[in-house]
Amino acid sequence: MKAEYINPFLKSTIETFATMLKKKIVPGKVYLRLEPHNTDISGVIGLSGDIRGAVVMAYPKETALKVVSAFIGEAVTEFDASVSDAIGELANIIIGYAKKDLTGISISISLPSVIRGANHLVDMPKNAPVVCIPFSGECGDFVIEVSIIEKDK
């Protein structure tokens, strides 16, 4: 997968956290996913157009609660449907904002889907590599998984 497909998501995540959550986050070393992560809540956005694939923002419960609290500006302690809505909207904003830096290709993004449940796995298409971008910060750790296939392949 081309680096130019990954960098916009990395940049958009950092900028969105700085602008809307007022939180600094630091990316770790990008790696290829060999096994699915166990995670507690995932915001999933599908990509279509000149490329196809999906982006998953995967959080442990404790990180998700801190992220959502910062996002809406209120303390959130219940891991409920309102957290799912916030995680979906945050994914929508981040992936939507990344689109402007994916220059030269036409991309449509799906409305967000959210999976909430302890230790779930999100499988990706088998024929596409899944690139993971880990982040850490004062809200805790989380991972963005990007799986993209160019249309002519």
Next chain:
Amino acid sequence: MKILLVDDSSTMRRIQANTLNSLGYTELVQAEDGSDALKKLAENPDVALVLLDWNMPNMNGLDCLKAIKASPTTKAIPVMMVTSEAEKTKIIEAVQAGASNYLVKPFDADSLKAKITALMGG
């Protein structure tokens, strides 16, 4: 002054409502998609401003904007798009359809405040 917030995300409506409340705008009506927005506008003829998301199920924001501007009873209401659609072509499309202002997500509270204050002359 009554403001209609249109976004399929209850989180985004909550963020906007918190910001508007802090500005002193407490008369808020909420809608979860474009068709719900048109229904709420019919029920609330005193709405003075619409904050409108773009990507929503049922009826998207652009179609809703066009419907608002096509109706003699609602066409004078200023509409500000608040959306993650950041491409210039989208902004032009919205302005040509009658949007009074455009705010790209992600935004901070100060940007939302400044745009609303400019629109409402406050």
